[in-house]
Amino acid sequence: MDTRIAIIGTGMTHFGELWGVSPRQLASDAVSQAVVDAGLTKKDIQGIFVANMLSGMLGLQGHLGALFAEELGIQVPAYTVEGACASGGLALHTAMMSIASGKYDTVLVLGVEKMTDHSPEEVSSALMGAGSNEERLAGATFPGLYALLAKSHMQKFGTTERHLASVAVKNHFHASLNPKAQFQKSIPIETILKSPLVADPLKLLDCSPVTDGAAAVILQRKKTSTSSHCVEICASQIATDTLGLANRSSLLELRATRYAAHAAYIEAGITPKEIDIVELHDCFTIAEILAIEDCGFTEKGEAGKMIEKGMFTLGSAKRTVVNSSGGLKACGHPVGATGVKQIVELADQLRGRCGKRQVKHAHIGMAHNVGGSGATAVVHIVKSV
Amino acid sequence: MISPVKIWRNQKDITKMLGKIGTVIAWTIIRVPPTGFMKQAPYPLALITFDDRTRIMVQIVDCDGSNLEIGTKVRLVVRKTIETTEDGIIPYGIKAKPINKLLS
Numbered sequence: 474m475d476t477r478i479a480i481i482g483t484g485m486t487h488f489g490e491l492w493g494v495s496p497r498q499l500a501s502d503a504v505s506q507a508v509v510d511a512g513l514t515k516k517d518i519q520g521i522f523v524a525n526m527l528s529g530m531l532g533l534q535g536h537l538g539a540l541f542a543e544e545l546g547i548q549v550p551a552y553t554v555e556g557a558c559a560s561g562g563l564a565l566h567t568a569m570m571s572i573a574s575g576k577y578d579t580v581l582v583l584g585v586e587k588m589t590d591h592s593p594e595e596v597s598s599a600l601m602g603a604g605s606n607e608e609r610l611a612g613a614t615f616p617g618l619y620a621l622l623a624k625s626h627m628q629k630f631g632t633t634e635r636h637l638a639s640v641a642v643k644n645h646f647h648a649s650l651n652p653k654a655q656f657q658k659s660i661p662i663e664t665i666l667k668s669p670l671v672a673d674p675l676k677l678l679d680c681s682p683v684t685d686g687a688a689a690v691i692l693q694r695k696k697t698s699t700s701s702h703c704v705e706i707c708a709s710q711i712a713t714d715t716l717g718l719a720n721r722s723s724l725l726e727l728r729a730t731r732y733a734a735h736a737a738y739i740e741a742g743i744t745p746k747e748i749d750i751v752e753l754h755d756c757f758t759i760a761e762i763l764a765i766e767d768c769g770f771t772e773k774g775e776a777g778k779m780i781e782k783g784m785f786t787l788g789s790a791k792r793t794v795v796n797s798s799g800g801l802k803a804c805g806h807p808v809g810a811t812g813v814k815q816i817v818e819l820a821d822q823l824r825g826r827c828g829k830r831q832v833k834h835a836h837i838g839m840a841h842n843v844g845g846s847g848a849t850a851v852v853h854i855v856k857s858v
Numbered sequence: 859m860i861s862p863v864k865i866w867r868n869q870k871d872i873t874k875m876l877g878k879i880g881t882v883i884a885w886t887i888i889r890v891p892p893t894g895f896m897k898q899a900p901y902p903l904a905l906i907t908f909d910d911r912t913r914i915m916v917q918i919v920d921c922d923g924s925n926l927e928i929g930t931k932v933r934l935v936v937r938k939t940i941e942t943t944e945d946g947i948i949p950y951g952i953k954a955k956p957i958n959k960l961l962s
Binding site for chain 2: 530593595597598601605606607608609610611612613614616617620621624625628668669671672673674675717718720724742
C-alpha cells in the first residue's frame with residue numbers, strides 16, 4: 474500500500490457490566506479520549522466507521538452511523554461495518570481503504586457493544602447470528618462450537634484441559650495490570666479447572682464474558698514530508714472460510730487466520746519472530762491456542778504446552794507477548810468493540826503508555842480478530858516509525 | 859420470531875436427509891443453552907459425517923452423552939427443534955439418534 478496511515482489517537486471506556494451506561498455514552502467517552510489524544514476536535518473527523526454486531530438484534534436499533542454522528546454532533550459520512558466478532562477489524566480495514574482511496578484524510582473507527590441489557594440466553598442466541606442456520610437449529614452455542622474444536626485439538630495433539638486453563642491464567646494476570654479490564658484479579662489455575670462446564674470440555678472460566686464497552690481510534694493519512702515519530706498500520710488483511718464448522722476443511726485450525734496472517738506478514742515484509750506484541754482473538758481458551766499456531770508463532774499442536782510453561786506471558790524471556798491487554802477472556806469482549814480495542818492496546822504499547830503492563834521495547838505489534846467460529850479473520854500489523 | 863415460511867422453504871432439505879446413517883466426528887454437551895432450547899438442556903451437539911463425505915451439525919437425541927464417542931453411528935430422524943413460542947408454531951427439523959438405541 475502506497476498511502477501511509479497513522480494511528481493518531483486512541484480511546485476506550487472501561488469494559489465490564491455497565492448497566493447504567495448507554496451505548497451513546499460509551500461512544501462519547503471513547504471518542505472524546507481519542508480526539509483529545511490526537512490533539513484534534515470532533516470537527517476534524519471526516520468519516521465515522523462504526524463496528525457493532527448486536528444492536529439490531531438485541532436493542533432493535535440499526536442505522537448506527539447516523540446515530541453516532543448525531544451523538545458526536547457532526548454530519549459526516551458514517552456507517553456500520555459488520556462481521557460478527559470481527560466487526561472491529563473489518564471497520565478498521567474499511568477506514569484504511571477510505572483514506573487510501575484519496576477520499577478522506579482523517580477518519581474515526583468506533584467499536585461499540587451493549588450486551589448486558591439482556592439475559593444470558595438471549596445474548597447467546599443473538600451471538601449465534603454469527604453461525605449458520607443449521608448450527609442454530611441444532612441448538613449450538615459459541616462455547617459449543619469452540620468445544621468441538623477443542624475436543625478435536627485434544628484428540629489429535631494431546632492438548633489438555635490444563636493447557637486450556639493456562640491461557641486463562643496468563644490473560645487474567647495481564648488484565649490485573651490493565652485498569653480498563655473487566656476482570657482485575659489473577660485467577661489460580663485450580664479455580665479455572667473447577668469452574669462449571671458450559672460445553673464439554675470448556676468451563677465457565679475458559680469462556681470470554683459478556684461485556685459492555687467502546688473503543689475508538691483516529692486514523693490519518695501520513696504526509697511523506699513529516700518525519701515525526703508515530704504508529705503506522707503496515708498491513709491489513711482479511712480472509713474468509715465457510716460460515717459453519719460442518720463445511721470446514723479441517724477442525725484443527727482456523728484456515729482464515731492462517732491465510733490472513735500469512736498475507737499480512739508478506740504485506741509488512743516481516744516474519745512472526747519480529748512481532749513483539751500480539752492481540753489474539755481468545756473468545757475461548759482454545760481459540761488462543763489455535764491462533765498462536767495458525768499465526769505461525771509455534772508449530773501446529775505445540776501452543777498449549779508452551780503457554781503452560783509460561784511463554785507468551787509478560788515478563789517471560791524474550792518472546793512475543795500474547796494479549797497484554799488481558800485479551801477477550803479477561804479484558805472483556807464487547808463484540809463489535811474488541812477489534813478496535815486490540816488496535817488501541819497496540820498503539821498504546823508502541824507509544825510506551827501501558828504502565829504496569831508495558832512490554833519493553835515494543836516496536837511491532839499485530840492484531841488478530843475473528844468472526845464466528847472462524848468464518849472471517851482480520852489481521853493488522855502496526856509498527857512505530 | 860419463528861418464520862413458518864422459512865421452515866416450509868427449508869423442509870425440502872429435511873426429506874433428503876431423513877434416514878441417512880452417519881458417524882460422529884466430534885461432539886460436546888451443551889449445558890448452557892440458547893433461547894429456544896432451554897427445556898432440552900443438557901444435550902449433545904455433534905458433527906456427523908456421511909459416506910458421501912458431506913457433514914452436518916446436529917443435536918443428538920435419546921442420548922445423555924455417556925455412550926457417545928468419535929465413531930458412534932447415528933441415524934437422522936425428525937424431531938421438534940426450537941421450542942414453540944406464543945405464536946404457536948412448532949418447528950420440526952433433523953436430529954440424530956444413536957443406532958443401537960433403535961433396537962430398544
